[in-house]
Each structure stands twice: as structure tokens, then as C-alpha cells.
Amino acid sequence: MPSTKLLYLENFSLLECESKVLEILPENEKVTLTLDQTIFYPQGGGQPYDTGIIESANGKFIVEEVRSTDGLVRHIGKLENGNFTKGEEVKCLVDGARRMLHSRIHSAGHLVDWAIEKLGIPWTPDPRGYHYPNGPYVTYNGSLDGLDKEKLKADIEQLCTEAIAKGREVNILFMTKDEMQSICRSIPNNLPEPARVIMFGSDFGVPCGGTHVANLSEIKSVTIRKIKPEGENIRVGYDVL
Structure with a gap:
């Protein structure tokens, strides 16, 4: 078949x-x-x-x-x-309402990825994210040493809010691993080529097979629920409203 x-x-x-x-x-x-x-x-x-x-x-x-x-x-x-x-x-x-909710949550998770990169936090995205309505989170390889968690939460929220207000388009590209090097912070080894990359603007992409919003304004808002260590990783919990 x-x-x-x-x-x-x-x-x-x-x-x-x-x-x-x-x-x-x-x-x-x-x-x-x-x-x-x-x-x-x-x-x-x-x-x-x-x-x-x-x-x-x-x-x-x-x-x-x-x-x-x-x-x-x-x-x-x-x-x-x-x-x-x-x-x-x-x-x-x-079901369009269910799809949109899941797309907003998934795109918001990658918007958090983008914000962390813009802040210069040396964390590497881990693929074990959870983009469900009941407590979504994204995970990173890294450390909280020397970081003020409350300030970091506020800074991530501010960058996300600004990006949503600007209404940046979200696009789909298919590219090779070599082409991903300049725009994707983390590239899994098991990706097919060409692989699907979700683009947030022209300079930040995420290899991803999920559904997403077409414009960041559709996310509406992102709040950071908590940032905490999870074993050797960092978990950032977030919500969309």
C-alpha cells in the first residue's frame, strides 16, 4: 500500500x-x-x-x-x-478550531525558541517538546547558572509580545541539512532531505513536521509559566491566551 x-x-x-x-x-x-x-x-x-x-x-x-x-x-x-x-x-x-489551537500552541513553542536565541542564551533546543493545551513546554540542553529566572521569563515574554504585535509571517521551506546550517540552531541527525523547515522571518528556522499559524499575530499572546531544571535539561513552560 x-x-x-x-x-x-x-x-x-x-x-x-x-x-x-x-x-x-x-x-x-x-x-x-x-x-x-x-x-x-x-x-x-x-x-x-x-x-x-x-x-x-x-x-x-x-x-x-x-x-x-x-x-x-x-x-x-x-x-x-x-x-x-x-x-x-x-x-x-x-475541525478548524481544534487545529488552530494546536497550531497556536506549537508555533508559540518555537517562538520561545526564537526569543531565547535572540537573548543570546546558550541553550540548544531539545526535540522533546510538549505542545498540548494542558501545560505546554519546550526543553533545552543547557544550564540556569548565572541567570535570573524571573528576568528571563519577562524578557522572553516581551520579545514574544513584540514579534506577535509585528505580525511576522510564518512560512514553509524544504531544504538540505547544509542549507539549514545558517538558520536552524538545532538539526536532528535523522531528518530526511530535503526536510521541512518552519521559517519565522528570514533568519530563523526550525525543522518541524507539525501544523503552525500562518502569521505570528494568530498566536495572540504568550506567557511564560515557569523555567526550571529537568534532569540535565531546562524546561520552559508557556501558555497561549
Whole structure:
């Protein structure tokens, strides 16, 4: 079975698409649909999955969970009415409010990355971020030695507030690891090439496969909840309002 094409990788704002059913798997009270392409984000990279609906000519499917396995995106949920047939064309519709919330939280986490770099703090971003509504945080390799945590919280918030007020665009680029060297502070070893990079302006990028806002103004606001050591790392908790 061919891998599912991930349409959200190239377009932040796409909330609807046409797809073809590759597989239908009933299991207990749930059904799993696999499609040839999707706009539904599967859980991963510290971000929750999308939800929404998939419509066929004769049926409606409620997407309650989305997972990715071996290149295939599995849409898990329940058939509300009608039926679905392998090979038929269907329409995918993502819950826009849920997607926007997750995108705001995820983009805010990388905006915190940007602010820390602008402040000259010698921390390296760690990929183990948590971009969920219940207490999001970003993690860094580094030390708090010699730093005033309260001042640092205020400085990060101020830079984030200024960037949001300016309404800087967020863009998608695909580039090689060599091309990332001048704009990405941390480059994981296991990235495919070319890799997807989320650009905050022209001089700061983050390799990332998640969903994001198209403009920083959509984040609205960022507050720093706490900064604390976590083992050998530093955890920065934040919220969007």
C-alpha cells in the first residue's frame, strides 16, 4: 500500500481535501480508514492529532483519533451513517478550531525558541517538546547558572509580545541539512532531505513536521509559566491566551 500523502506539510490553512479510500478496517466499535492523502495531522512531534469528519457519497465518518504507522495515516473513529467503499472518493474536513489551537500552541513553542536565541542564551533546543493545551513546554540542553529566572521569563515574554504585535509571517521551506546550517540552531541527525523547515522571518528556522499559524499575530499572546531544571535539561513552560 502506498504511503499517505500529507497535504498539511505544504499548506498551513488547508482544512478540506478530496481523498481516496485505500483501506477500511472495522475493529470492535471503531473503524479505521486509510486514505491516499490527508489533511488530518496524526499525533506526533509533541502535538495532538486533528479531529473532524470524512464524507463519502453515502456516508459520514467521525474522525476521533489519527495515527501514523509505517507511512500510512490511520483515521480512527465511528461511522455515523451510510457506508464507505474501498477506492471511492471522499471529502475530509478538519475541525478548524481544534487545529488552530494546536497550531497556536506549537508555533508559540518555537517562538520561545526564537526569543531565547535572540537573548543570546546558550541553550540548544531539545526535540522533546510538549505542545498540548494542558501545560505546554519546550526543553533545552543547557544550564540556569548565572541567570535570573524571573528576568528571563519577562524578557522572553516581551520579545514574544513584540514579534506577535509585528505580525511576522510564518512560512514553509524544504531544504538540505547544509542549507539549514545558517538558520536552524538545532538539526536532528535523522531528518530526511530535503526536510521541512518552519521559517519565522528570514533568519530563523526550525525543522518541524507539525501544523503552525500562518502569521505570528494568530498566536495572540504568550506567557511564560515557569523555567526550571529537568534532569540535565531546562524546561520552559508557556501558555497561549
